[in-house]
Amino acid sequence: MIRKSLKIFITRAFRFLNIFNIVKLRREVDVLYSMLYNLTHDLDSSLDLTSIQTKEAFGFQWRNLKEGDYLLSDPWFKANVSKILFEEEIQIKPEWFKGKDVLDIGCGNGRWSYGFAKLGANITAVDINQIAIDETEKAISDFKVGKNFYLSPVESLSKNLPAKKYDLVFCWGVIHHCKSFNKSLKELLKFVKKDGILYLYLYGRDSLDYNTDVDLFKSRIMYNVLPTKEDKYKFLLKKARGNKDKVHNFHDIYSPLINRRLEYKYVKDFLKSEGFEDIVRTIDHTELFIRAIKGNAKDYYKKYILPKKKAPYWFEHH
Numbered sequence: 001m002i003r004k005s006l007k008i009f010i011t012r013a014f015r016f017l018n019i020f021n022i023v024k025l026r027r028e029v030d031v032l033y034s035m036l037y038n039l040t041h042d043l044d045s046s047l048d049l050t051s052i053q054t055k056e057a058f059g060f061q062w063r064n065l066k067e068g069d070y071l072l073s074d075p076w077f078k079a080n081v082s083k084i085l086f087e088e089e090i091q092i093k094p095e096w097f098k099g100k101d102v103l104d105i106g107c108g109n110g111r112w113s114y115g116f117a118k119l120g121a122n123i124t125a126v127d128i129n130q131i132a133i134d135e136t137e138k139a140i141s142d143f144k145v146g147k148n149f150y151l152s153p154v155e156s157l158s159k160n161l162p163a164k165k166y167d168l169v170f171c172w173g174v175i176h177h178c179k180s181f182n183k184s185l186k187e188l189l190k191f192v193k194k195d196g197i198l199y200l201y202l203y204g205r206d207s208l209d210y211n212t213d214v215d216l217f218k219s220r221i222m223y224n225v226l227p228t229k230e231d232k233y234k235f236l237l238k239k240a241r242g243n244k245d246k247v248h249n250f251h252d253i254y255s256p257l258i259n260r261r262l263e264y265k266y267v268k269d270f271l272k273s274e275g276f277e278d279i280v281r282t283i284d285h286t287e288l289f290i291r292a293i294k295g296n297a298k299d300y301y302k303k304y305i306l307p308k309k310k311a312p313y314w315f316e317h318h
């Protein structure tokens, strides 16, 4: 009897200790993930490996998942992209764009370059992936506007592009994936003309709480260690609840390991310190849609600036 009770006691004690260990282990894993997270999200220095991973992630995307909602393969998006650009994103009248020089940094497969070319702007498109440049070139081939393409990381634009300044520097969804956010931003600001426009879309800190963000980071690690292309597609398709048109968008969420979330104040102060004025959030959202003017050109822009558009926004259409 005593032996039996002792056995039960020992088994329970082990079970308890085991649970204790698992909890401890889980905490350690969490700490480890947070460390990794902080390392890759540090503003000025992060692992080189992560920048290579960003390039590879998007190279894979443009080779294998180039179609989907809100891309040029989406007829609704293609028909409306110019309107989306001038009416919702930049909020500048369409006539302003005709003959202007636009620098599209991190052009992807060319959906925005297409929209600008349709408005009559000259396009200079840059990306870190050659496949993105090739796709953009194809996307705008029918437009009779000026076209230039450069393969370059945003961090070293000055080394790879001629020293020319642009009426609009546009960078949508790129530098929050870059190894160094500060360096990338500083670099692209150099290309805005005096009185020119800067437009950025960035992940906003307020869209996700820190815990959800860390959990997402763990899922990204899980996604990235899946052994085959098919496993990865299955993972994304499951996240997209079987909707093939949304797989591309889920790839954006799960594949790149660097996904910084920015405070508006941080970006605004940065832009101010670099000589930008009239800094506004064009779309009312927790994500950051930012337009800024280099220098004080308020009077010039008075006749071009459009009022804010109310929700629902284009990305809420499907």
Ligand SMILES: C[S@@+](CC[C@H](N)C(=O)[O-])C[C@H]1O[C@@H](n2cnc3c(N)ncnc32)[C@H](O)[C@@H]1O
Binding pocket: 054, 055, 058, 059, 105, 106, 107, 108, 109, 110, 111, 112, 126, 127, 128, 129, 132, 152, 153, 154, 155, 171, 172, 173, 174, 177, 178, 179, 252
């Ligand atoms: C989320 S996609 C956005 C593409 C495009 N702006 C759009 O909205 O459709 C990010 C793009 O930035 C490019 N990219 C990522 N890191 C980059 C870097 N360091 N320098 C230049 N381009 C980069 C990727 O190859 C990819 O095409």
